[in-house]
Amino acid sequence: MSVTLEQVGALLELIAPISFAEEWDNSGFNVNLHNTDISGIMICLDVLPETIEEAAEKGCNLIISHHPLLFRATKKIDSESYEGKCVQMLAERRISLYCAHTSMDSAPGGINTWLADQFALANRCYIQNGLVERFYEVAVHTPRGHAETVRRAMTSAGAGRLGEYAECTFNIDGKGTFRPEHDASPYIGQAGRLETADEIRISSICSENDLQKVLRAVRKVHPYEMPAISVLKTDEPQRINSGLGIVGDMPSPLPAGEVLDKLKAALQTDSVRVAGNLKKKIRRLGVCGGAAGDFAELARKKGAELFITGEIKHNEYAAQNDIILVEAGHFDTEKCFCRLYAQGLQKRLDDVNYNIAIYVTNLRRPYVNY
Known part of the structure; x- marks a missing residue:
């Protein structure tokens, strides 16, 4: 039985509805080649030329990425630019592109829920309410x-x-x-x-x-x-129904240093950046994947004594106000996206008996090394 792009798109709305995305974001279809029967789906964190080639080799004509390819307003498509080259490759290979960015950040069961689950946080609230x-x-x-x-x-x-x-x-x-x-x-x-x-x-x-x-x-x-x-x-x-970032209570107080040990184990990373007293006992913790250093003060106001995110700017460290700041890397705090989305999509496909192969691209390491 053939399954159309529109039918798969309706299932994607069940995982992380576009209504959950922030106004400034560009979640949803970045490239929509209508009236296409879906032969396979590739899930990735970022749209890269090698990802598009991998999708084509595996017979996929739909890519689902976390980060949008077309994020800012685009006035022209230039094949010599990163975005233009990718759009050209997608069009030539007849591959549509769907992006689940802040919609998946905000969704219950999304990236931030996964981060909070690594610490079994209780009494949770969103740092910033969404829908x-x-x-x-x-x-x-x-x-x-x-x-x-x-x-x-x-x-x-x-x-x-x-x-x-x-x-x-x-x-x-x-x-x-x-x-x-x-x-x-x-x-x-x-x-x-x-x-x-x-x-x-x-x-x-x-x-x-x-x-x-x-x-x-x-x-x-x-x-x-x-x-x-x-x-x-x-x-x-x-x-x-949705929100960015989560603050919750630890099962029992832990020194900040031990919180970081749990974090590194969960993210499978060797190092994180931190500012604050590592001996301080942490009772309430805040998490937000990606670049959310500007959420630190909001997390503190909701009781967080330590805040974990992917990127923190210099001035956000300087404004540190009785809260321990942890920068765990944009890539490492969001790489769970691929597995989470693949599991969620497979369940929806099974529910309606759509037989479509799902592939998760081989995740690259972060673009920078330490």
């Missing part, structure tokens, strides 16, 4: 005899889910009044006469994502020609 999903209160008036049917329709469509609780509703008995006009087809009563009915007001919370589905479900089962439904946007609760 925040609002909630609504949906209330509907229904005849008492139909209350259970309407209530079940609401909750089956997604209403009433709060944390670890489901089917949460509030119900008030009352009297409804209405007067059908001449062209109405009332479920109860007669045209032109004021009617009174025993009704129940059912209200429940639902997420922004489920709102339209809940409203359709109510209208489908409600006996009235024009059901009375009200929708109110709430300040609380809200669901934080």
